[in-house]
Amino acid sequence: MPTAAVIGSGIAGLAAAIRLAVKGYEVEVFEANDYAGGKLSSFENTGPDGGLYRFDAGPSLFTMPHLVDELFRLAGRNPADYFEYIRLDETCRYFWDDGARLTAWADHHRFGQEIETVLGEPAEHLHAHLRDSAVKYNVTEKLFLHRSLHKAATWLNRDALRGYLNLPRLGVFGTMNGANERRFQHPKLVQLFNRYATYNGSDPYQTPATLNIIPHLEYNIGAFFPKDGMIGITRSLVRLAEDLGVRFYFNTRVTEIVTNGKKVVDIRTVPKRIGYPVDVVVSNMDVVSTFRRLLPTARQPERILRQPKSSSGLIFYWGINRQFAELGLHNIFFSNDYRAEFDCLFNQQTLSDDPTIYLNITSKHKPDDAPPGCENWFILLNAPNNTGQDWDALIAQARQNVIRKLSRNLDVDVSSLIQSESVLDPRSIEARTSSSQGALYGNSSNNRFAAFLRHANFSRQFSNLFFVGGSVHPGGGIPLCLLSAKIATELVEEIR
Ligand code: FAD
Structure with a gap:
């Protein structure tokens, strides 16, 4: 053998x-x-009265579950005997400091209605964007994602030919932000779709519009939650x-x-x-x-x-002594100046004082992840990769900025609700997984x-x-x- x-x-x-x-x-x-x-690991923290908070340490968004199922099937097993997950109705809740709130629904029609009502953006812009995302995905899938790019056979077949013919549709020559500004009227929607660059640790103002394939995974294939x-x-x-x-x-x-x-x-x-x-x-x-x-x-x-490496992350894991009806499993609190935030991350190699905050709460779907009446908050800030910054100072400042922004948006003093706390930063990501510079996604995709x-x-x-x-x-x-x-x-x- x-x-x-x-x-x-x-x-x-x-x-x-x-x-x-x-x-x-x-x-x-x-x-x-x-x-x-x-x-992709997990840990628990204990609150002051012994209650347990469970946290997924890293990834929180699960897409393309069929790739996991495929492994069970290859082995001749029934995936459901090992692993169960549900498809989410609601992809993410978005919050802005000016009070605007928007829910991205899995149902395209409902999401379209939401953007028309909240932002006055024609739903057709959304539908066109998701159609385009599907086209980009279908062209690149077989060529780039399922094959080695470093073997001649990859480039000499029908899929490759389709890829060459569709090259202009891939958006290789413009940026994601440029494409999204042309697509959407409302700056909040441009910001929302620019966010997908962060799904592989890139900068929407530099990364090619090809990465507009990413929403296809979340909206067309779906966002999922593993039951455990x-x-x-x-x-x-x-x-x-x-x-x-x-x-x-x-x-x-x-x-x-x-x-x-x-x-x-x-x-x-x-x-x-x-x-x-x-x-x-x-x-x-x-x-x-x-x-x-x-x-x-x-x-x-x-x-x-x-x-150059992708961005890293700064994560606060907080046990929170309250439940918030206005929050869902995935929540985003956007910065007021997205371009300035990415300039900090990729050009100045530091954290913005007004960071976009991603807040994930698995206890919304899995109540035993937090004690009764409480929530497990996983707070992720995009962070520059580790080049020897003064992380202790940056973390202290970021913690204050996060508390201020969340307290303002949720109209409560968040700091008084924190019962347990752990922090993961680019240094510890590097130490725990040997990832160069603590990058979450290997190299950045900031060039074509x-x-x-x-x-x-x-x-x-x-x-x-x-x-x-x-x-x-x-x-x-x-x-x-x-x-x-x-x-x-x-x-x-x-x-x-
Ligand atoms: P890694 O997870 O990097 O693991 C490498 C393993 O190799 C580690 O266990 C390490 O200990 C071991 N190892 C290294 N060197 C040695 C050695 N010399 N000897 C023995 N063992 C060694 N992805 C998503 O799809 N959705 C998300 O929502 C998402 N969010 C994320 C949030 C955070 C905070 C982080 C950190 C990542 C996120 N990602 C997300 C990215 C995703 O987690 C990674 O791309 C993926 O998990 C990386 O897997 P990997 O197989 O490259 O190995």
């Missing part, structure tokens, strides 16, 4: 392990932390992997990938692994960290590794060539070394990480 070692149990590492096990590999997963999932919270994705995939015979080694950090000529022959770990040579190695560790730390003497693909400047899912130097996860093709976020595992393990087949 051929053997495979997977470095890291992030979502892409789990998916790769499952796919390799299904292909008949004996798979071992080595994970530096004492838990699985990397960014986001951690349910990780737990169910670990269970499936174990059922398939995958062996996990937690608290086991890989320190070196051992090579011999053009092949990878072994891995070194702490604590020491007593095993056998490996036929295939799949690294789910950030590709920059893989090269710098595990392959320091190999040729470093500098051009790729030095690409970004897709071509992510590392391939295979190594050009070592024939049996593969890469999966948010730092390599096709990019970050749960769906793309899952696709990276699909592409990489299909490439593994080629060397068998």
Whole structure:
């Protein structure tokens, strides 16, 4: 039986392990932390009277669940035996400091009515935008998302031809903001749709309009909520992997990938692994960290590794001693000057004093995530990636800014309601997951060539070394990480 070692149990590492096990590999997963999932993990905090608040540590928005289901089906299992989720009726609630409030409904017609009533924007603008988003998605899906961009076969087939013919429709040459300003009359709607650039850690004023494919995922395919919270994705995939015979080694950090000529022959770990040579190695560790730390003497693909990184995040996890009827599962409190906010993030590498606040409350759908009468608030601010800023000072300032903005919008003193608190910042994201500069999504997509400047899912130097996860093709976020595992393990087949 051929053997495979997977470095890291992030979502892409789990998916790769499952796919390799299904292909008949004996798979071992080595994970530096004492838990699985990397960014997709969970923890609990205790309130003053012993009540428990549960938090998903990282991702909170679940799209394209069929990519998770596919893993169960591949293994001949019924997805529902492992993992359940619901489709959300309401995508997000939006708040502005001037008192405007808007709910983005999953139902396009209802959302269209909402934007007409609240903002006076013709519903047809929304419908046209979502149609265009679907077109962009359909053109790029097969070409960019399901295949390696670094193999000739990708560029010499009918899908590729369709892609070339539709290139003008992809919006490669303009920015997302430019396209959205042409589409929508109301600046609040431009802001709302510009926000989708942050779904892969980019800047809407720089990223190409191609990224207007992202709303397709949320509005046309849908936004979902796993019944056990986001951690349910990780737990169910670990269970499936174990059922398939995958062996996990937690608290086991890989320190070196051992090579011999053009092949990878072994891995070194702490604590020491007593095993056998490996036929295939799949690294789910950030590709920059893989090269710098595990392959320091190999040729470093500098051009790729030095690409600017995506934004990071500053997250406050607050146990809140009250419930708010006006809040939903996903809530956004927008900044008053979005352009200035992104200038801070990407040009000045700092936080804005008026940040857009994303507030996620899983206890809205899963009441046992907070004690009775309380809510678990996950507050995410987009943050610059880590370049050695004075994070302690920035966090203290941001905390005040968040409390001020939320207190004003919700007409209550939020600070008096905080019962428990944890913070995650770009430094701790980097330390916990080895993500270069704490970037949430690998490289940024702030230029039109970004897709071509992510590392391939295979190594050009070592024939049996593969890469999966948010730092390599096709990019970050749960769906793309899952696709990276699909592409990489299909490439593994080629060397068998
Ligand atoms: P990671 O999660 O980065 O995990 C890598 C794993 O490898 C870690 O467990 C790490 O410990 C392990 N590892 C690293 N080095 C070694 C080593 N040497 N030896 C052994 N193990 C090692 N995506 C969405 O789709 N929706 C969202 O709403 C969303 N929101 C987000 C919010 C936050 C706060 C964060 C942090 C991310 C968010 N993302 C979201 C992005 C998403 O979480 C990531 O793109 C995805 O989870 C990354 O998965 P990955 O497979 O690349 O691995």
